[in-house]
Amino acid sequence: APRVFSGIQPSGGLTLGNYLGALKRFSQMQEKGTHKCIFCMVDMHAITVWQDPAALTRSTREVAAFFIASGIDPERSILFNQSQVPEHAQLAWIFNCVARMGWMGRMTQWKDKAGKNAEQASLGLFAYPALMAADILLYHATHVPVGEDQKQHLELTRDIATKFNHDYGVDFFPITEPVIEGTATRVMSLRDGTKKMSKSDPSDMARINLADDADTIAQKFRKARTDPDPLPDDYESLSARPEAKNLVDIYAALSEQPTDKVMAEVAGMQFGTFKPRLAELAVEVLSPMSAEMRRLMQNPDEIDAILARGADRARAIATPILRRTYDIVGMVGRQ
Numbered sequence: 001a002p003r004v005f006s007g008i009q010p011s012g013g014l015t016l017g018n019y020l021g022a023l024k025r026f027s028q029m030q031e032k033g034t035h036k037c038i039f040c041m042v043d044m045h046a047i048t049v050w051q052d053p054a055a056l057t058r059s060t061r062e063v064a065a066f067f068i069a070s071g072i073d074p075e076r077s078i079l080f081n082q083s084q085v086p087e088h089a090q091l092a093w094i095f096n097c098v099a100r101m102g103w104m105g106r107m108t109q110w111k112d113k114a115g116k117n118a119e120q121a122s123l124g125l126f127a128y129p130a131l132m133a134a135d136i137l138l139y140h141a142t143h144v145p146v147g148e149d150q151k152q153h154l155e156l157t158r159d160i161a162t163k164f165n166h167d168y169g170v171d172f173f174p175i176t177e178p179v180i181e182g183t184a185t186r187v188m189s190l191r192d193g194t195k196k197m198s199k200s201d202p203s204d205m206a207r208i209n210l211a212d213d214a215d216t217i218a219q220k221f222r223k224a225r226t227d228p229d230p231l232p233d234d235y236e237s238l239s240a241r242p243e244a245k246n247l248v249d250i251y252a253a254l255s256e257q258p259t260d261k262v263m264a265e266v267a268g269m270q271f272g273t274f275k276p277r278l279a280e281l282a283v284e285v286l287s288p289m290s291a292e293m294r295r296l297m298q299n300p301d302e303i304d305a306i307l308a309r310g311a312d313r314a315r316a317i318a319t320p321i322l323r324r325t326y327d328i329v330g331m332v333g334r335q
C-alpha cells in the first residue's frame, strides 16, 4: 500500500517556505485519501546543531500545532515526535553501517552547515541523512513530499535502501519516490532571490514566519528586494529576475492558481501595487492558521497526548519492520 512519510525539524519557528514546500502539500495528500500519511517532528535531527532545551520543547509542540492548524487530522494521519519512537535511532545505526563516509561528505547540506569547520561539527550532523533514511524506511514509506532542498537526501535514502537490499540479498526496503511538484517547492529569501528562505537566516526580514502578525508580513513584503521593472506578461521571462519570480511563485502557490493565470492578472503591474496584494493574500491564508496554532498552544497537555498517541500508532508499524531488519542482519533476538 502506498504510504507517505515526511518530517519537519522543530528547530525554531516555521517559515512560509515550510508551509508552501511541505505543510500545505501534506494536507493535500491527506485529503486525497489514497495514502496512509505519517508526519513527524524530527527532534533528533534538530539537535545535530545546538538547541536550547526549553526552546526545543516549545518548538516541538508549536510545529505539532501548526500541523493541526494547517489541516492535518491526527486521527486520519499519524502525527508524532521522532524521539518517542526509539526504533528510528535503532534503524539509523544499521544505516550508519550501510552508508559510506564518501556519500555523506558529498551532501550539500552538510557542506553548507559544517562549512570550513567540519572538525567542530557534531558527528550527528554528518550522519544526519542516515537517520533521515531510517525515518522513511522504518515505515516502508513509498512517497515523501518535501521541498526541493531535500532532494539530495532522498536520493541518498534510495542509495541506502538499494545497498542494504543488495548487501543482504533481499528485496526488503522500498525505493522511495520524492514528491516535489508544483510551484514554490523552493521559496527564496526576500532579501536575495538566489538564496533559500530559511529559519536560520540571520535576517528576519529575509523570511515570512508563519507566526508573524499582519503588519510584519506586510512590512516584509513591502521591503522585499525587487528590480525596478514592472511585471511581464509571460512567466518564462521571469527566469532572469529571481526576486520577481519568487514573489510571483509565492502568489501562485498561496492563491492556488497556475502561473499563466497569475501572469495574466499581474502583467504590467508595478511592485508598488503587486506587493500589497501579495501581502494581503498571505495574511488571509496565514492569519487563521497562526491564530489556531496559538489557541492549541494554550493547551500543551492536549498536544502531548496527541503526540503520545501518534507515537503508539507509529510504533505499531515500525516495530515489526525493525525486527525483520534485525533478522536479516543476523542479530539474535529473543523469541
Ligand code: TYM
Binding pocket: 005, 006, 007, 008, 009, 010, 017, 018, 019, 020, 021, 022, 042, 045, 131, 132, 135, 136, 144, 145, 146, 147, 148, 149, 150, 153, 184, 185, 186, 187, 188, 196, 197, 198
Ligand atoms: P526542514 O525542517 O528543514 O524543512 C521541513 C520541510 O520544509 C521544506 N522547506 C522548504 N520548501 C520550500 N522552500 C523553502 N524555502 C523551504 N524550506 C524548507 C523542506 O524541504 C522540508 O520538506 N531533513 C528534513 C527533515 C526530515 C525529513 C525526514 C523530511 C527528517 N527526516 C524524512 C522527509 C522525510 C529537514 O531538515 O526539513
